[in-house]
Amino acid sequence: MQNQEFEMLAEHILNRVPLNVDELNFMLSQFKLTRVKKRQFIVQPGFTANYRNFICAGAFRSYVVIDSGEDHTIQFAIEDWWITDYNSYFNAEQATMFVLALEDSTILQLSRENEDMLKLANHKYETFFRISAERAQAFHFRQLITNLTQTAEFRYESFLDKYPKIVNRVPQYALASYLGMTTEYLSKLRNKRATK
Amino acid sequence: MQNQEFEMLAEHILNRVPLNVDELNFMLSQFKLTRVKKRQFIVQPGFTANYRNFICAGAFRSYVVIDSGEDHTIQFAIEDWWITDYNSYFNAEQATMFVLALEDSTILQLSRENEDMLKLANHKYETFFRISAERAQAFHFRQLITNLTQTAEFRYESFLDKYPKIVNRVPQYALASYLGMTTEYLSKLRNKRATK
DNA sequence: CTAAAAAGTTGAACCAGATTAACTTTTTTA
DNA sequence: TAAAAAAGTTAATCTGGTTCAACTTTTTAG
Numbered sequence: 122m123q124n125q126e127f128e129m130l131a132e133h134i135l136n137r138v139p140l141n142v143d144e145l146n147f148m149l150s151q152f153k154l155t156r157v158k159k160r161q162f163i164v165q166p167g168f169t170a171n172y173r174n175f176i177c178a179g180a181f182r183s184y185v186v187i188d189s190g191e192d193h194t195i196q197f198a199i200e201d202w203w204i205t206d207y208n209s210y211f212n213a214e215q216a217t218m219f220v221l222a223l224e225d226s227t228i229l230q231l232s233r234e235n236e237d238m239l240k241l242a243n244h245k246y247e248t249f250f251r252i253s254a255e256r257a258q259a260f261h262f263r264q265l266i267t268n269l270t271q272t273a274e275f276r277y278e279s280f281l282d283k284y285p286k287i288v289n290r291v292p293q294y295a296l297a298s299y300l301g302m303t304t305e306y307l308s309k310l311r312n313k314r315a316t317k
Numbered sequence: 318m319q320n321q322e323f324e325m326l327a328e329h330i331l332n333r334v335p336l337n338v339d340e341l342n343f344m345l346s347q348f349k350l351t352r353v354k355k356r357q358f359i360v361q362p363g364f365t366a367n368y369r370n371f372i373c374a375g376a377f378r379s380y381v382v383i384d385s386g387e388d389h390t391i392q393f394a395i396e397d398w399w400i401t402d403y404n405s406y407f408n409a410e411q412a413t414m415f416v417l418a419l420e421d422s423t424i425l426q427l428s429r430e431n432e433d434m435l436k437l438a439n440h441k442y443e444t445f446f447r448i449s450a451e452r453a454q455a456f457h458f459r460q461l462i463t464n465l466t467q468t469a470e471f472r473y474e475s476f477l478d479k480y481p482k483i484v485n486r487v488p489q490y491a492l493a494s495y496l497g498m499t500t501e502y503l504s505k506l507r508n509k510r511a512t513k
Numbered sequence: 514c515t516a517a518a519a520a521g522t523t524g525a526a527c528c529a530g531a532t533t534a535a536c537t538t539t540t541t542t543a
Numbered sequence: 544t545a546a547a548a549a550a551g552t553t554a555a556t557c558t559g560g561t562t563c564a565a566c567t568t569t570t571t572a573g
């Protein structure tokens with residue numbers, strides 16, 4: 122095991138699937154450690170997202186920009202989470218999203234080719250990716266329920282509750298667009314909360 | 318190969334992963350053919366969703382009911398699609414959703430135990446479930462983008478466009494709640510479209 | 514076949530959240 | 544470290560979509 126970043130990823134993997142030392146090391150050897158400065162893009166429309174990114178330190182935001190110029194946050198990700206444009210990554214097609222570093226960050230990148238190779242090489246590696254995708258699927262259903270059933274105010278309250286570590290690391294306009302409201306309205310909600 | 322329903326599922330599976338005859342037949346043998354009458358529930362809050370359901374004929378709708386009594390459609394599913402409460406199914410916990418037959422339907426059900434067994438038994442079976450989950454993940458991201466970036470009117474237009482086969486098979490109030498609007502408002506949108 | 518229930522329609526009043534605009538605070542960069 | 548840019552705030556006004564209520568049409572069950 123080489124260093125702290127790979128230790129983090131190792132723990133993340135072993136938490137999902139039991140690998141012996143050799144299996145683990147081979148899997149880890151397919152990842153590439155990358156340091157990314159704040160405000161740097163790791164995915165951009167017009168290019169293909171060729172990597173799946175595991176965050177060791179730092180924070181990212183993925184978003185789409187619509188015709189009018191507004192952007193809409195799709196996902197936030199901090200330590201121990203993954204981020205990419207999955208439609209682009211899985212289907213090797215052009216990205217429609219930006220993925221932007223919100224802080225100086227350290228990530229471990231897995232290329233599509235290496236991922237495909239790992240999935241073929243060993244049933245257990247395949248299991249890891251299957252579990253990751255199933256958890257994402259379950260997560261998205263829960264998120265969809267929240268979005269459909271709650272008001273803007275309650276979606277903000279829920280976010281505070283579920284992701285207290287994220288709230289203070291992301292710009293407010295990005296959080297507002299993630300929650301499906303304007304930055305002005307979120308400002309009001311915050312103010313209203315603070316004064317009661 | 319026993320009949321038309323299993324043929325459908327076979328095609329669906331072979332479309333995702335190459336299996337030889339024995340592998341395919343063993344996988345198929347884990348499914349149970351069930352006929353469901355219109356208005357029958359196959360998943361209900363308070364019970365655990367023990368099956369993943371492949372639809373051979375018919376149509377289903379999953380929804381949650383909130384305190385005020387309104388329901389919110391989470392998913393529609395017709396022939397060649399899957400439906401269940403995935404949070405309940407994957408984690409063997411109580412369902413929060415209803416899954417209701419909108420028509421007399423024929424489904425092929427796979428139990429959690431059989432699915433777990435299949436995933437362990439053969440790398441290729443695992444691959445099948447991994448691909449299914451990844452596609453669902455990609456689908457949910459596209460859906461999230463639509464929901465965040467489009468107005469109610471445009472979400473309806475997009476639905477018409479993408480799922481013309483579904484529109485006329487589901488009650489309008491269910492479609493309205495799927496699209497995140499009231500049934501009255503959807504009625505107005507339809508009327509407006511019809512008259513221009 | 515018929516009565517009752519469920520689904521869909523229409524219009525008026527209303528409201529959660531958007532828009533616009535002017536301003537303050539924080540962050541960035543030269 | 545200063546000035547410019549970006550982010551956040553506040554308030555007035557506006558609107559896409561909701562709510563409520565009365566009605567018509569369709570579906571269901573006896």
